[in-house]
Amino acid sequence: MEEQQQFVATPEAKGKAKQLRLFAMLAWLLAIAGEIFAIVKLIHDETMVWLIVAIVVILLLAVLGSYLWKKANRLDPASEKNKVKFFIQSQLGAIMAVLAFLPLVIFIFTDKNASGKTKGIAGAIAIVALLIGGISGIDFTPPSVEKYTEQINSQTAEIKDLTNGQDHIFWTPAGNKLHIYEDCQHIRNSDVSEGTVKDAWEARGIDNNEICKTCIARAEKSKANAEDEIPSVEELQEAGSAIE
Numbered sequence: 001m002e003e004q005q006q007f008v009a010t011p012e013a014k015g016k017a018k019q020l021r022l023f024a025m026l027a028w029l030l031a032i033a034g035e036i037f038a039i040v041k042l043i044h045d046e047t048m049v050w051l052i053v054a055i056v057v058i059l060l061l062a063v064l065g066s067y068l069w070k071k072a073n074r075l076d077p078a079s080e081k082n083k084v085k086f087f088i089q090s091q092l093g094a095i096m097a098v099l100a101f102l103p104l105v106i107f108i109f110t111d112k113n114a115s116g117k118t119k120g121i122a123g124a125i126a127i128v129a130l131l132i133g134g135i136s137g138i139d140f141t142p143p144s145v146e147k148y149t150e151q152i153n154s155q156t157a158e159i160k161d162l163t164n165g166q167d168h169i170f171w172t173p174a175g176n177k178l179h180i181y182e183d184c185q186h187i188r189n190s191d192v193s194e195g196t197v198k199d200a201w202e203a204r205g206i207d208n209n210e211i212c213k214t215c216i217a218r219a220e221k222s223k224a225n226a227e228d229e230i231p232s233v234e235e236l237q238e239a240g241s242a243i244e
């Protein structure tokens with residue numbers, strides 16, 4: 001039984017994730033501030049256009065925050081061991097979108113000064129914004145320490161099987177492929193990093209690393225060729241009986 005490897009975010013990845021989370025928090029803070037301003041100042045018939053402008057700005061900030069937050073989670077994912085913490089960390093974008101729009105929606109529909117028309121138009125736009133912000137904030141494939149660990153171990157085994165036990169691969173900053181060969185046609189003109197499968201997962205901050213199909217085909221071919229060169233027991237026996 002091979003020793004199981006464990007995903008551990010590098011200090012660089014953790015630092016970068018921390019920075020992204022800070023910017024996400026800032027975007028959400030501005031979104032909530034915008035919402036409070038809209039509730040206090042903009043729910044009137046005369047300011048309906050500004051109310052709609054505010055809703056659009058709040059939505060952009062909420063979506064930006066979710067985007068940065070998801071990126072941070074891919075660099076430094078949560079553990080699934082604590083279910084509540086994992087849910088909150090993974091789905092914070094959706095939670096923040098609800099916080100940024102639900103109170104506003106309620107205030108628009110219950111306001112005494114706004115006309116029915118204003119309520120109808122601004123309220124409908126706010127509900128659409130709530131849905132867009134909420135859905136884009138959901139992480140449908142949340143990364144986790146456990147998922148990364150499982151992927152590292154299965155991909156390391158697959159690579160070793162193809163390369164006669166070598167856990168050494170190549171990758172580029174842009175793609176999501178892990179290459180066995182440095183001269184693979186897909187990375188020929190790129191800035192290439194190298195290391196183990198685990199190194200790639202810890203350095204890249206993406207949750208969909210895959211082994212390059214071209215490299216797999218090439219490794220399988222060279223493995224088959226190598227096996228052809230070594231005669232099997234049956235072949236040796238056949239050769240022996242032919243001599244007799």
Ligand SMILES: [Zn+2]
Pocket residue numbers: 178179180181184185186212213214215
């Ligand atoms: Zn390749």
